[in-house]
Amino acid sequence: MDLVFTEEEQAFRQEVQQFLRDNVSPQMRRKMIEGRPVSKEEMVTWWRILNKKGWNVSSWPREYGGTGWSTVQHYIFREELQMYPAPTPLAFGVGMVGPVIYTFGNEAQKKHYLPRIANVDDWWCQGFSEPGAGSDLASLTTKAERRDDKWIINGQKTWTTLAQHADMIFCLCRTDPHAKKQMGISFIVFCLDSKGVTVRPIQTIDGGHEVNEVFLDDVEVPFDNLIGEENKGWEYAKFLLGNERSGIARVGVSKERIRRIKQMASDVKNRGRPMIEDPTFREKLAFAEIELKALELTELRIVADQGKHGNGKPNPASSMLKIKGSQSQQTATEHLMEMIGPFAAPYNEHPESSYEAMDWTAQIAPSYFNNRKVSIYGGSDEIQRNIIAKAVLGL
Structure with a gap:
């Protein structure tokens, strides 16, 4: 099922896609697709390109350099960055300390820190x-x-x-x-x-x-x-953590991983047949896509609610996105591991394999292990369930 966006929103998505094609270096994009580390210099260079465009602190109020986009435009922008993929703006500056400073800081602090955060003069x-x-x-x-x-x-x-x-x-x-x-x-x-x-x-x-x-x-x-x-x-920390959890479902990241799984499963063979033809594997992949679509729709409902009320406060229901988003990210890396099988081991351990270009499989196992953390950081799943019980269900 395709999600329905207005013509203006679709045109905005196309603008973002074209900007990414024109400005993201192929080398950095390849690293991100394969799960390889991107250097500090590459990230800073990219964020300064975004800042020159006026998009690095897009979510900030206009008086501090923000774009004034709608909540749906912010959603589209974040999703396109994650799916392309390209590094999203540095969360610790743009999404965390920046909003604390422009909300609670004094004028001297705003004048000094905010421009430096926007241009990544300070990491x-x-x-x-x-x-x-x-x-x-x-x-x-x-x-x-x-x-x-x-x-x-x-x-x-x-x-x-x-x-x-x-x-x-x-x-x-x-x-x-x-x-x-x-x-x-x-x-x-x-x-x-x-x-x-x-x-x-x-x-x-x-x-x-x-x-x-x-x-x-x-x-x-x-x-x-x-x-x-x-x-x-403590008041400022709660404000910051609420902002941190906004967009933490990372639907675009999971979409890109599912796309990669489909692409690779057409090439990787199991018992002489492509993995994509294995009924059990296809069933698991279809279930993961259905769960991801449900998550995407839930996120869009929350985004629409924020846009309607326009109070700028994080929705406590975002805790549901955190839980399900973590599960989707972990499921995608599990399917990658299952699909690639023994080739997930470091490629230099099986140099005699006839399977060519083993280099592209080398980061699948590290990515699987690294993603065990996503159900913990930003508030563990247990903490999110407590938030849902108190702030959403009123228990």
């Missing part, structure tokens, strides 16, 4: 999770103590995504140890090259380096780097 990372504070984030223990005109920060953050690339970090710190745990937290930003900051890599199960530990030992931060009011950081 941002997120300092929320700690070894003892993951889903129970309010239990964080990183402390920021005020001394004269500075904050002195001590503590540890973990699972800090792409901190190895980052220039800046936005950090939740406990500034009132005597207050109720949600009430004594502040939102502070600072440079990662500050004295006392140590970034250590964490190697993930797929063999990659995507996340890090960040150690903070007597880090001196100007007092003016506090965003908003002291001890109001």
Whole structure:
């Protein structure tokens, strides 16, 4: 079933598609299709092309560089980026700290940080999770103590995504140890090259380096780097996490993977026949597509609801998208693994195979393993179910 968009929306989709064809380098696109790492330089170059077009901070208010697009246009733009595929704007800057700054920051902070976020002059990372504070984030223990005109920060953050690339970090710190745990937290930003900051890599199960530990030992931060009011950081964190979960279903990513599965299943043979002709495999693939279509329709209903009410607040029903989106992404990588079978092993381990161009299979197993995380980050499935129970069902 084809989804119905207006002529204006279809014309916008075509504009986005043409822009991607004209501006995304073939090398970067190939890396993304095959699940290979894209370099920092490639991503920054691409985001600056988007920024020059006026699309890198498309979701921001017009006065800060946003486009004024409708919610459906934002949906189309995100979906086309994911399906092409091309890197979506850096979430930590554009989707997280940027909205916090233009909503709660002072004028000096807006003037300084927002243009730099839009042009990726600063690469941002997120300092929320700690070894003892993951889903129970309010239990964080990183402390920021005020001394004269500075904050002195001590503590540890973990699972800090792409901190190895980052220039800046936005950090939740406990500034009132005597207050109720949600009430004594502040939102502070600072440079990662500050004295006392140590970034250590964490190697993930797929063999990659995507996340890090960040150690903070007597880090001196100007007092003016506090965003908003002291001890109001929990309020800002909830606002940020609501924005983070918007679009987290990543329907376009799953669509691209399903497309790739179909393409590869026509070439990969099992017992002398293409995998796409295997009835059991076709049934699994059809079920995955039906589930993905249902997810897409649900997301569009939520998008339409946001557009109708126009209050700019994340819909708590987006938690359903997070759960089902995670399942769709994981299912797609499972089908890739099943289809490619032993060829999912690193290609240099079977150099004598008659199957040509083994290089294109090399990232399937790492992608499968890496996608086990998607039901955890951005709020685990269990947390999302609690949100649905309370905020959607009123239980």
